[in-house]
Amino acid sequence: MSSAPADLLQFRADARTVTGLGAADVGIVGDGAHQKTGGYHEGKDVLVTIGRYHAPATANVGSGGEDYSARQARDRNGLTNSASASDVGSQWPHGGRAAWLRWNNLLYAEMRDHQDRLPALRAINVSLDGKTKKRFDQLRRDDGLIASTDTVDTHTHLELWRDTEGNRKITLDRIVTLMRAAVTGTTPTAGTEDDMTPEQDERLKNIDTWLRGFIQGDAQIPLQNQGKTSNWPNKTGAKIDQIATKVGIDPAGLGQIEAAAKAGAGEAFAEQRQALIDGIVAALPQDKDGTLGIADVRAVLVDVLLHGAAA
């Protein structure tokens, strides 16, 4: 049966300490209502039972027949019986509903402006004013805040990418840091938890700029590398495998993406491409072993996305 993973249990404990909420006010595993609709509060067993997950993980990526929480490659690859969401109630003993609203606004602003500080957080269902119900999804950043039917005038819903289980302390700790700032009415300090070097920070900005250009259809934006505009190297094979490992997509899944691109499977490819881009962006700050350079990232992006799409 679907269960709460250790890191979300720790998050719940931390969130309760800061907000004063009771155990029942910070949820993880779905109740009956959730089980009928799937989503990140459920694990693989429930999704299979309700017919919203069809193995294997490498098939059906992007398919509307799969639950939205098990549709992207990285969610399918990370799918276990663990829930991958949390609901935080609005009645905070520490600071009250006003503090909860401040936290909602801090959280949304952080997702919008500093995605790198919350790499494991896919989406939130949130109310910024206590009445209007909204959703912000990193998978669809360009859509901004969209309408939600979730009852987020009384709680906040957090969704974590399923492949981040056990490896998302930076994100969960940052969410708690924002809670603390909301309770005390202070401005949170810049994200020091991710201990990125200035070079890594700069790399992330560069790749992000290039990716934005790519998404908008202009793949000719040159990537600045230490002040110089470099040519795109052309490497495949081992580098694709390396990227796949970094971003949590298995090589077979990437092979499918490339094949889909070459076959001109437009929409399916676009959906997988977005998952890949999100995965790469999310993975870059954690690239600390020095084996994966920006040239490698660029090469894989060009080979898989640009050349693949044009073939």
Ligand SMILES: [Zn+2]
């Ligand atoms: Zn929820």
